[in-house]
Amino acid sequence: MSRYSISDLARELDITPRAIRFYEEQGMLSPERRGQERVYGSRDKVTLKLILRGKRIGFSLAECKELIELYDPAEGNRVQLETFMRKIEERRAQLDQQLLDIEQMKLELDTAEERCRAAIAATSA
Amino acid sequence: MSRYSISDLARELDITPRAIRFYEEQGMLSPERRGQERVYGSRDKVTLKLILRGKRIGFSLAECKELIELYDPAEGNRVQLETFMRKIEERRAQLDQQLLDIEQMKLELDTAEERCRAAIAATSA
DNA sequence: CATTTGCTTGACGTTAACGTAAAGCAAGGT
DNA sequence: ACCTTGCTTTACGTTAACGTCAAGCAAATG
Known part of the structure; x- marks a missing residue:
C-alpha cells in the first residue's frame, strides 16, 4: 500500500x-x-x-x-439507484455532445490550417 | 442576408x-x-x-x-502565420487529450451503471 | 398623450476555484 | 539551543463570466 x-x-x-x-x-x-x-x-x-x-x-x-x-x-435504495442511472445517462449524452463538438472543432482547425498554408505559399511567391 | x-x-x-x-x-x-x-x-x-x-x-x-x-x-506576415500554425497544433493536441478523457470517462460510467444494475437486481431478490 | 415594450449603457453583485499571506506546530540537522 | 523545512489552519484576495438592478431613449399601441 x-x-x-x-x-x-x-x-x-x-x-x-x-x-x-x-x-x-x-x-x-x-x-x-x-x-x-x-x-x-x-x-x-x-x-x-x-x-x-x-x-x-x-x-x-x-x-x-x-x-x-x-x-x-x-449504498442506496432503489429510488436513489434509479436517480443515479438517470444521471449516468445525462453524463453519457453530455459526453457524446462533446465528442461531436470536438470533431467539429477539429474540422475547423483543418480549414484554418489550410488557409494558413495558402497564405504562407502566397507570401513566398 | x-x-x-x-x-x-x-x-x-x-x-x-x-x-x-x-x-x-x-x-x-x-x-x-x-x-x-x-x-x-x-x-x-x-x-x-x-x-x-x-x-x-x-x-x-x-x-x-x-x-x-x-x-x-x-492578414498576417509569415512569422504570425507560423505562430498560428503552432496554436492550431496545440489545440489539436488538447482536443485529442479530451477525446481520450471522454472515452475513459465513458468506460467508468459503464462500470458505474453495471454496479447500479447489480444493486437493483439484489434489491428485488 | 400616456404607456408599454424592447433596446441601450452603466455600475455593482455573485459564484467558482483556487492564490496568497499570516501565524504556528513538530521533526530533523548543526 | 537554534534554525530550517514541511506541514497545518484561518482568512482575505482574485479572476472569469456573467447576473442584476437602475435609468433612460425610441417606436408602437391603446
Missing part, C-alpha cells in the same frame, strides 16, 4: 497543495491523518485523477464530485 | 442578451448598429455558435476568442 504526503501528490499530479486541500474542503477527499498531517493512499490518488480528468473535459468541481459519487457505490 | 436583433439571437441560441453584449465587450463580436440598436448578421451567429461550442468542450472565453481569430484569416 502506497502512502503519499500532500506535496508528493501535488508534484506528481502537477497541482498545488492548496488545490488538494480545497478538494478535501469540498468533501471530495478524506485522507487519513498521522498527527495533524494528511496521509494519502492510492484510492485518494485515483479520486484526484478523476477530478483532473473531469476538469480537462470542462466539468465543474460540483460535477466532478457527482462523478466520484457515481464511482463510489454509496 | 438574414438580420437578427439581440433577443432573436438570445432566444435561438438559448443564452441571455447580457451574455451576448459581454462577448462583444470582450471583442469577440462587432455587430452593426441601426441607430443605437445592435443588428446581427449570419456571420455573428456563426461566431456565437463557435463560442458556445468552445464553452461546451471546456474552453475559456479567452481561448474561444483565439479560436475565432484562427477562423478569421487576419
Whole structure:
C-alpha cells in the first residue's frame, strides 16, 4: 500500500497543495491523518485523477464530485439507484455532445490550417 | 442576408442578451448598429455558435476568442502565420487529450451503471 | 398623450476555484 | 539551543463570466 504526503501528490499530479486541500474542503477527499498531517493512499490518488480528468473535459468541481459519487457505490435504495442511472445517462449524452463538438472543432482547425498554408505559399511567391 | 436583433439571437441560441453584449465587450463580436440598436448578421451567429461550442468542450472565453481569430484569416506576415500554425497544433493536441478523457470517462460510467444494475437486481431478490 | 415594450449603457453583485499571506506546530540537522 | 523545512489552519484576495438592478431613449399601441 502506497502512502503519499500532500506535496508528493501535488508534484506528481502537477497541482498545488492548496488545490488538494480545497478538494478535501469540498468533501471530495478524506485522507487519513498521522498527527495533524494528511496521509494519502492510492484510492485518494485515483479520486484526484478523476477530478483532473473531469476538469480537462470542462466539468465543474460540483460535477466532478457527482462523478466520484457515481464511482463510489454509496449504498442506496432503489429510488436513489434509479436517480443515479438517470444521471449516468445525462453524463453519457453530455459526453457524446462533446465528442461531436470536438470533431467539429477539429474540422475547423483543418480549414484554418489550410488557409494558413495558402497564405504562407502566397507570401513566398 | 438574414438580420437578427439581440433577443432573436438570445432566444435561438438559448443564452441571455447580457451574455451576448459581454462577448462583444470582450471583442469577440462587432455587430452593426441601426441607430443605437445592435443588428446581427449570419456571420455573428456563426461566431456565437463557435463560442458556445468552445464553452461546451471546456474552453475559456479567452481561448474561444483565439479560436475565432484562427477562423478569421487576419492578414498576417509569415512569422504570425507560423505562430498560428503552432496554436492550431496545440489545440489539436488538447482536443485529442479530451477525446481520450471522454472515452475513459465513458468506460467508468459503464462500470458505474453495471454496479447500479447489480444493486437493483439484489434489491428485488 | 400616456404607456408599454424592447433596446441601450452603466455600475455593482455573485459564484467558482483556487492564490496568497499570516501565524504556528513538530521533526530533523548543526 | 537554534534554525530550517514541511506541514497545518484561518482568512482575505482574485479572476472569469456573467447576473442584476437602475435609468433612460425610441417606436408602437391603446
